[in-house]
Amino acid sequence: MRSEKMLAPNAEVLMADGSRKTLSEFWRSKPLALIFLRHFG
Amino acid sequence: MRRDKSKLEQAGIQVVLVGLGTPAEALEFSRQFSVPFPIIADPGKDLYRTYGLKRANFMQLASPAILLKGLKGMREGYLPGRPQGDVLQMPGTFVIDREGRILHSHFAQNAADHLSVDAIVAAIAKSAT
Numbered sequence: 001m002r003s004e005k006m007l008a009p010n011a012e013v014l015m016a017d018g019s020r021k022t023l024s025e026f027w028r029s030k031p032l033a034l035i036f037l038r039h040f041g
Numbered sequence: 042m043r044r045d046k047s048k049l050e051q052a053g054i055q056v057v058l059v060g061l062g063t064p065a066e067a068l069e070f071s072r073q074f075s076v077p078f079p080i081i082a083d084p085g086k087d088l089y090r091t092y093g094l095k096r097a098n099f100m101q102l103a104s105p106a107i108l109l110k111g112l113k114g115m116r117e118g119y120l121p122g123r124p125q126g127d128v129l130q131m132p133g134t135f136v137i138d139r140e141g142r143i144l145h146s147h148f149a150q151n152a153a154d155h156l157s158v159d160a161i162v163a164a165i166a167k168s169a170t
Contacts, residue, residue: 005142008135009091013059016067016080024141030055031144031168032137033161035042036094037060038130038152 045158046077052162059083096129110153136164144168
């Protein structure tokens with residue numbers, strides 16, 4: 001039996017190159033490891 | 042993570058990083074550290090809040106274990122740059138399948154706590170069974 005998994009929050013995001021995407025554009029193409037950093041540098 | 046890029050690619054996993062700075066700071070970070078992954082700029086911490094990531098307390102940043110890990114990284118050539126953004130913000134990793142389901146959540150317990158590449162790959166592999 002497959003357990004129910006929580007859905008990832010979708011959001012429009014700002015990329016480093018200034019473009020905008022939605023998170024779902026990433027995971028729909030391939031499984032995604034979304035890694036939140038502490039800070040740059 | 043940069044060293045394990047091919048392992049992630051072979052497993053069919055894409056990596057996207059999220060950072061606290063502006064797009065310009067993200068680009069500079071990407072250039073300075075040769076980051077091979079796309080970076081989301083989240084200067085307002087909106088995405089951090091949406092995913093439930095919290096700020097650290099002192100011990101989560103400065104315990105002896107963390108300082109030792111930092112020294113080890115420096116010995117391997119990973120020198121700290123000038124931190125940009127909220128230095129108290131704690132990191133985390135979310136492994137998400139193609140239907141948008143969270144397969145694995147990792148909320149870092151301290152500044153040196155990161156989900157391994159093997160754990161990321163395993164989360165995807167487990168979902169396929």
